[in-house]
Structure formats: C-alpha cells, structure tokens
Amino acid sequence: xxxxxxxFALASALAAVSAVNAYTGRGMFYPxxxxxxxxxxxxxxxxxxxTPDSLGTTPCPVQCVPTDFRAALPVDxxxxxxKCCSPVYVSYKGTNIAVTxxxxxxxxxxxxxxxxxxxxxxxxxxxELGEIYPVVWNx
Numbered sequence: 001x002x003x004x005x006x007x008f009a010l011a012s013a014l015a016a017v018s019a020v021n022a023y024t025g026r027g028m029f030y031p032x033x034x035x036x037x038x039x040x041x042x043x044x045x046x047x048x049x050x051t052p053d054s055l056g057t058t059p060c061p062v063q064c065v066p067t068d069f070r071a072a073l074p075v076d077x078x079x080x081x082x083k084c085c086s087p088v089y090v091s092y093k094g095t096n097i098a099v100t101x102x103x104x105x106x107x108x109x110x111x112x113x114x115x116x117x118x119x120x121x122x123x124x125x126x127x128e129l130g131e132i133y134p135v136v137w138n139x
Contacts, residue, residue, distance in 0.1 A: 021138055021139070022136050022137070022138040023112035023136070023137055023138065024112055024134045024135070024136050025074075025108070025111055025112030025113035025114060025133075025134070025135060025137070026111070026113040026114075026131055026132065026133045026134075026135060027090065027092060027113070027114055027115075027116055027121065027124065027131065027132045027133070027135035027137075028113065028114070028115045028116065028121075028130065028131045028132075056105065056106040056107030056108075057072040057103040057104065057105055057106065057107075057115055058075075058103060058104050058106060059102065059103055059104075060081045060084030060085065060101070060102055060103060060104060061080070061081040061084065062081060062084050062085060064084060064085040064100055064101075064102045065085070065100070067099075067100050067102070068117060068119040068120075069097065069098070069099040069100060069117060069119055069120045069123075070099055070100055070101075070102040070103065070116070070117040070120065071088045071090065071099040071100065071101055071102070071103070071114050071115070071116055071117075071120065071137070072101075072102070072103035072104060072105035072108070072114060072115040072116075073088065073101055073103075073104065073105055073108070073114055073137075074104075074105050074108035074109055074110070074111060074112065074113065074114070075104040075105060075106050075108070075109050076109045076110060077112075078101075078104065081104065083101060083139055084101055084102070085100060085101060085102070086100070086101050086139050087099070087100060087101075087139070088100070088101050088114075088137055088138070088139055089137065089138055089139075090114070090116070090120070090124070090135060090136070090137045091135070091136045091137070092124040092125065092132050092134075092135050092136075093124075093125075095123065095124050097120060097123045097124065099116065099117070099120045101139070103115070112137075114135065114137055
C-alpha cells in the first residue's frame with residue numbers, strides 16, 4: 001500500500017512539473033530608472049524611444065503596478081501583451097527571484113532571452129556582467 005501511494009505521489013509531482021513552461025535564455029538588464037537614460041529618452045505615442053544603448057524594450061499595453069523588480073519578455077511570445085503584469089520566476093545559478101512582466105522585449109524577438117531591471121539583475125549577478133546565461137524563467 002505504501003509503495004503505491006509513494007508511486008502515485010511521484011507520478012503526480014512529475015505531471016505537475018511537466019505542465020509548467022520553462023524557458024532558457026540570456027538575462028540582461030535595462031536601466032530604465034537610470035536618470036542618465038531617462039534624460040536621453042523621448043516620450044512618443046507608442047511608448048519610450050531611447051538611444052541605441054537601450055535594449056529595445058517597450059511598455060506593456062496595460063499599466064502594471066510600479067515595481068523595481070521588472071522583466072521585459074520577448075515580444076513574439078506575447079505579441080498583444082497577454083500575461084502582462086504577471087509574476088515571472090527567474091533562476092540563475094541556484095538563485096531564484098520573482099519579478100513582474102512589465103515590458104515587451106523587442107530585441108529578444110526570436111529567442112527566450114529576457115531583460116531585467118537593474119535591481120532584479122543585481123539579485124542574480126553583478127551588474128558589471130551585463131548579461132548572464134543560462135537563465136531559466138517561467139510565468
């Protein structure tokens with residue numbers, strides 16, 4: 001009896017884990033709160049247009065609750081901004097954080113790469129790295 005319960009529990013756990021979509025890509029940070037970058041940005045009807053050093057992000061079509069722990073996810077995975085403002089769970093080298101999906105990552109199109117606010121990135125690795133791999137994330 002105990003063996004069948006343990007086997008059932010293991011099978012249930014595996015089924016639950018396999019139902020979650022996890023993506024692996026590169027993690028970068030975008031300093032949208034940096035005063036220097038904000039001075040270089042111009043507000044346009046379609047969002048923020050910044051200098052070429054920006055990593056190509058645009059705000060979600062819905063307003064999310066402000067937070068310092070933000071993520072921009074590839075625009076082709078969420079072309080209409082579905083799931084914007086949802087929590088995103090990010091993992092790198094055994095460190096796990098939760099961030100909010102607030103922006104679409106235009107430069108991440110065709111990949112599973114994400115862009116993180118500098119506060120979120122700093123929880124995973126030193127900002128000096130600028131990019132980390134592999135980063136596993138899911139919604």
